[in-house]
Amino acid sequence: MESQKSRNGTNHYENVTCPFCGILCDDLEIGPSGDGLKVLKNGCAKSVAGFERPLSEPKPQVDGKDVSLDDAVAAAARLIKNSRLPVFGGLGTDVDGIRAVLALAEKGGGIVDHALSEGQYRNFRVLQSTGWVLTTLTEARNRADLFIVAGTDIHKLHPRFFERVVCNEASMFSDNPPKRTIVFLGDKLDRSAVVGKRIGEVLTLPVNVDRIGEILDAMRALNKGATISGDTIGGLPRAAVEDLLARCKAASYGVIVWAPPSLSFANADLTVQAISEFVKEINLTSRFAGLSLGGNDGATSAGAVCSWQSGFPLRVSFASGKPDYDPERYAANRLLAAKESDLLLWLSSFSPDIKEPDTDAPTIFIAAPGIKPSRPPKVYIPVGTPGIDHAGTMVRVDNVVSLPLKKLRPSSLPSAADVLEKIEAAL
Ligand code: SF4
Structure with a gap:
């Protein structure tokens, strides 16, 4: 897909989809700023950090030395060919990138x-067992009259x-x-963003996050x-608790919101x-x-594409x-810690905050510029960020829509899908 320009021919874009968190806001306005981009409207701290990241186009490297993309691809293919059991982790990319990884x-x-599978599996286990x-x-936005925020600092995520x-x-x-x-x-929990004419009562029930399940189980029992x-x-x-149950029963459309990464306990x-x-x-x-x-970081896209292509949501062995699916055995961190895997291919094109697992296995590090490896990789290949350097598609966190991403600036960085397809062809 080509870069889309506004009517006056400048690189000024409206209704841009932001790929920097799972809710994929699709109303941003982005304009040029020097060699880079500026968020002009409807941004947030996270999207500003992502879109306004300085543009750089480093060279691929093998053993720390600059090489051509073809040489880096050949070195990556050799490592995969000689590996007993490679792990393809990170997977911070768009739908095309995930297809290519698979x-x-x-x-x-x-x-x-x-x-981010560890968090995702808090959900998958429930979806797979009891539904x-x-x-x-969209439905919550238009219909809900009661929101219960369960143990999640939504404003940060x-x-x-x-x-x-x-x-x-x-x-x-x-x-x-x-x-x-x-x-x-x-x-x-941060309540500062809950403001405006639509907001009625705002209550905080201070409870430890690992006791929320107890409260909801009690409310279910009381209701019975x-x-x-x-x-x-x-x-x-x-x-x-009785008051909360009464509010739930009286609501015409209640919604309980949580984010699995925030429920980080046994x-x-x-x-x-x-x-x-x-x-x-209820x-x-x-x-x-x-x-x-x-x-x-593309977690919803990764889970969706892996499910529709393999029948299983990640942690799949080929x-x-x-x-072959096993959510415990095929966890990347465990495989590397137990030295069952002897090679890590790490893919990260959105956030510098997500780090690869600590391992002494050789690493093929495929990442957007600005995302640094924790230790020197065997092969480094810089790629573009979907929705900035190239067009693409991502699945929104509620799994009901895939949103198109635009190419917003001229960039010679290849997409992760391009690089992975080249490696596959060289195997
Ligand atoms: S980072 Fe998330 S909340 Fe912020 S603009 Fe992007 S999609 Fe929206």
């Missing part, structure tokens, strides 16, 4: 896993979520939509008519399960849904020639 892993007999009722960003989904004044279904109640279930003894439930006064999938089972219970008499956020 093709390469299949041909090279390796294992695929995303950098859930989830809503979408997705700086515009509240602005776009919770505080929006317009609704598709009413010129005068009702005010919303927002309940923060957790300790020290069970008796629960004690003055506190999950560390909250019993009256506060067996956190049981908290996701408690949320999901409570939502099912749905018997009212309308209620879950909304899972996260999906940063070592036997056919897809």
Whole structure:
């Protein structure tokens, strides 16, 4: 896809999709600034850091020495060919990049896993075992009158979520939509973005994040008519839990929001399960849904593409020639720590914050400029960022839409898909 220009012919773009977190806001305005880009409208700190990253185009390297792209590709192909069990990790890329990783892993007999899989699996385990009722960003934006934020500092992960989904004044279904109640279930969660005419009551129920499941299980039991003894439930006064249940029952469309990376404690999938089972219970008499956020660094695209191509959501091995799925055994960190894998191909084209696992296995580091390896890689190949240096597509965190990404600036950096296809061809 070609770079799209505005009517006056300048590199000024409207309705740009931002790839720097899972909610993929698609209303940004981006203009040129020197050799680089400037976020002109609808940005946030995260998108400004991503779009306004200085443009640089370093050379590929093998053993720390500059080489041509062809030589770097040949060296990467040799490493994969000679590897007993390569791991293809990171996977911070777009849909085309993931397709290319899967093709390469299949041909090279390796294992695929995303950098944020640990969090994703808190959700996948529930989806695979008991299921859930989830809503979408659009549905929540237009219909919800109660939001419960479960243990997640949404404002840090997705700086515009509240602005776009919770505080929006317009609704598709009413010129005068009702005010919303927002309940923060957790300790020290940032409420600063919950402002504006749509917002009614804002409550905080300070509870440790690892006790949220207990509270939701108790609410489900209370709703079924069970008796629960004690003055506190999950560390909250019993009256506060009963009040929250009453609000859920009275809501015309309630939504519980969480992001799996924020539920970072042992067996956190049981908290996701408690949320999901409570939502099912309340749905018997009212309308209620879950909304899972996260999906940063292309995690949602990686899970979606891997599912539709292999039948399994990541942590898939192609070592036997056919897809084999094991969410424990095929975790990249575990494979490298146990030295079951002898090669890491790490792919990262969005965030410098995500680091490759600590390993002494040789590394093929394919990354956008500005994303530095933690230790010298055997092969380094710089690639463009989807939605800046080349066009592409990404799957939004609610898994219902894929959004197109634009090429916004002239760049000679290849896409990750281009590089991976070349490596595959050289195998
Ligand atoms: S909230 Fe996320 S998708 Fe939206 S502009 Fe900020 S980083 Fe980009």
